[in-house]
Amino acid sequence: xxxxxRPAVRAVFRIGPWVPGxxxxxxxxxxxxxxxxxxxxxxxxxxxxxxxxxAAVRVRSAVPWLLVALLAVGQLLRDPTGLDASLPxxxxxLHVLVVLVLLARSVPVRSRLQLAALGPAALTxxxxxxxxxxxxxxxxxxxxxxxxxxxxxxxxxxxxxLLAGLLxxxxxxxxxx
Amino acid sequence: MSTPTAQRWHRRGGGxxxxxxxxxxxxxxxxxxRADVALLGLPLAATAAVALRRPVGGASAAxxxxxxxxxxxxxxxxxxxxxxxxxxxxxxxxxxPPTTVVVSPRRAAALTARLPLLHGGPQEVLRVGGQVVxxxxxxxxxxxxxxxxxxxxxxxxxxxxxxxxxxLTNRPGGHAARRLGxxxxxxxxxxxxxxxxxxxxxxxxxxxxxxxxxxxxxRRMDATAEAAAVVVLDSRDDVxxxxxxxxxxxxxxxxxxxxxLARPAVVAIAATYLDAGDRVAFHDLMSAGAGTRSGGGRRxxxxxxAVVNRTVPRAGAxxxxxxxxxxxxxxxxxxxxDEDVAALxxxxxxxxxxxxxxxxxxxxxxxxxDEAHRLxxxxxxxxxxxxxxxxxxxxxxxxxxxxxxRDLLLRQAERYRGRR
Numbered sequence: 001x002x003x004x005x006r007p008a009v010r011a012v013f014r015i016g017p018w019v020p021g022x023x024x025x026x027x028x029x030x031x032x033x034x035x036x037x038x039x040x041x042x043x044x045x046x047x048x049x050x051x052x053x054x055a056a057v058r059v060r061s062a063v064p065w066l067l068v069a070l071l072a073v074g075q076l077l078r079d080p081t082g083l084d085a086s087l088p089x090x091x092x093x094l095h096v097l098v099v100l101v102l103l104a105r106s107v108p109v110r111s112r113l114q115l116a117a118l119g120p121a122a123l124t125x126x127x128x129x130x131x132x133x134x135x136x137x138x139x140x141x142x143x144x145x146x147x148x149x150x151x152x153x154x155x156x157x158x159x160x161x162l163l164a165g166l167l168x169x170x171x172x173x174x175x176x177x
Numbered sequence: 178m179s180t181p182t183a184q185r186w187h188r189r190g191g192g193x194x195x196x197x198x199x200x201x202x203x204x205x206x207x208x209x210x211r212a213d214v215a216l217l218g219l220p221l222a223a224t225a226a227v228a229l230r231r232p233v234g235g236a237s238a239a240x241x242x243x244x245x246x247x248x249x250x251x252x253x254x255x256x257x258x259x260x261x262x263x264x265x266x267x268x269x270x271x272x273x274p275p276t277t278v279v280v281s282p283r284r285a286a287a288l289t290a291r292l293p294l295l296h297g298g299p300q301e302v303l304r305v306g307g308q309v310v311x312x313x314x315x316x317x318x319x320x321x322x323x324x325x326x327x328x329x330x331x332x333x334x335x336x337x338x339x340x341x342x343x344x345l346t347n348r349p350g351g352h353a354a355r356r357l358g359x360x361x362x363x364x365x366x367x368x369x370x371x372x373x374x375x376x377x378x379x380x381x382x383x384x385x386x387x388x389x390x391x392x393x394x395x396r397r398m399d400a401t402a403e404a405a406a407v408v409v410l411d412s413r414d415d416v417x418x419x420x421x422x423x424x425x426x427x428x429x430x431x432x433x434x435x436x437x438l439a440r441p442a443v444v445a446i447a448a449t450y451l452d453a454g455d456r457v458a459f460h461d462l463m464s465a466g467a468g469t470r471s472g473g474g475r476r477x478x479x480x481x482x483a484v485v486n487r488t489v490p491r492a493g494a495x496x497x498x499x500x501x502x503x504x505x506x507x508x509x510x511x512x513x514x515d516e517d518v519a520a521l522x523x524x525x526x527x528x529x530x531x532x533x534x535x536x537x538x539x540x541x542x543x544x545x546x547d548e549a550h551r552l553x554x555x556x557x558x559x560x561x562x563x564x565x566x567x568x569x570x571x572x573x574x575x576x577x578x579x580x581x582x583r584d585l586l587l588r589q590a591e592r593y594r595g596r597r
Contacts, residue, residue, distance in 0.1 A: 011268035013266070014289060065195070069201075094221070095220035098195060105189055116284065117263050119281065131219075
């Protein structure tokens with residue numbers, strides 16, 4: 001039968017600022033590729049990128065956990081004396097990747113995701129990252145890779161800004177919704 | 178709000194997998210003396226620990242519908258569980274595929290959607306389901322689906338012309354009858370006879386009369402009488418204006434349907450006769466119990482409105498012709514897509530009733546129709562046109578309710594006396 005030209009009626013709820021639900025798996029893929037390029041080298045980087053794409057497509061399978069394991073193995077294979085500023089970035093990327101995977105498993109791809117709904121997850125991520133980043137910076141300082149005062153002030157300032165943003169933005173979006 | 182039947186939280190398994198992975202990374206890092214690797218496992222372990230939190234209680238959904246002039250406002254409320262982080266709401270309007278939104282619990286407690294008002298009568302407007310998510314996405318509780326139905330009353334219309342039956346009843350009413358009575362229309366002057374009321378004596382006519390002085394002259398008036406109208410609804414099918422949807426009959430896509438036209442038609446016809454002080458009966462051809470006996474007054478109109486509001490298409494129901502009162506004007510409201518309804522109109526006409534065939538088939542739209550659809554529709558239309566022509570030939574007044582000139586057609590029929 002030919003389709004009707006009449007547009008379908010849809011229940012559209014007003015939810016304020018939103019993003020498509022498909023953004024979460026896409027973000028999983030992007031963060032996965034970025035982390036792979038940051039940590040893995042040569043063939044492993046390609047494997048990591050491929051796993052990132054697979055994790056984005058099959059986010060509810062075990063592929064995302066394989067990617068996390070691969071990134072950890074990649075860090076293990078790196079020279080421990082060659083620690084640099086990529087360590088805090090990797091700590092952040094791996095954590096964000098895991099949070100995004102858990103969210104993407106719950107949110108349907110074809111949905112509208114209210115920005116304010118990401119508030120609790122973002123807040124928890126921020127709170128966990130504060131001590132993690134401090135420990136990462138401490139490791140770098142102990143290894144003589146960074147000067148303690150500039151690092152501490154930079155990380156502290158960044159985390160304060162991040163924390164303030166995490167506390168304010170979701171609430172404002174929720175109020176506007 | 179009713180209590181949901183399945184208030185159970187289910188684990189997706191992601192939290193456990195993440196916890197094990199975090200422990201392995203931490204163990205490997207510590208085992209190899211690599212603090213940087215162990216550090217990678219710390220945030221993962223913290224996230225897995227968050228997934229261990231258990232929310233409390235069960236969530237449930239409730240829907241409230243409010244009908245406005247041209248829209249229905251649906252308010253959806255999902256609440257009940259403490260510790261919920263996300264609420265996934267799937268809402269399907271008018272049996273269409275659902276749309277999904279993911280919102281915060283606070284927003285889920287007050288979701289509002291504005292839906293177009295598509296049809297009259299009883300209908301399913303919104304179906305809501307979904308799930309609430311907690312523990313960083315690892316715990317899920319499915320919501321019991323909720324279906325919101327409402328009944329939209331037909332618009333209050335009136336006809337401007339009133340088609341009377343060939344013969345009025347003996348009860349006093351709002352129309353001039355051909356017999357003597359107490360109406361307002363002057364009939365003639367006549368000598369006073371026992372039984373005449375004294376106030377009917379015309380003293381001037383008596384004074385002018387050349388008859389003996391003892392004989393009084395009275396003014397005689399026409400009686401008033403009421404008409405009996407019967408509205409018969411054929412609720413067998415509810416076809417829409419979009420022809421390609423005649424098979425699937427999807428509410429959101431079929432366009433204006435025949436029952437959307439029929440319900441206001443029945444109410445308008447009944448209201449016009451009842452306003453004039455006549456008696457009206459309503460019958461549904463497909464449901465012997467769904468009808469009202471002949472009666473008058475405002476309560477009768479409300480009774481008919483209530484019955485018509487509840488009318489739904491009954492495709493498989495048995496066809497049952499009502500018994501009509503003598504000398505009634507019969508309004509047969511149908512799409513006339515079937516032969517037996519037209520045969521009924523002919524039968525009633527031949528029994529001496531004045532019959533009006535109210536055609537409620539909507540203006541057809543062939544958008545999206547392929548060649549086979551167009552051909553089938555053309556054949557149906559030709560058969561229907563033949564049927565309606567045959568009705569006209571036997572003296573049945575045919576009026577298309579969607580026609581803007583329907584009142585004009587009824588006025589013409591009112592003037593036409595024709596054969597009885």
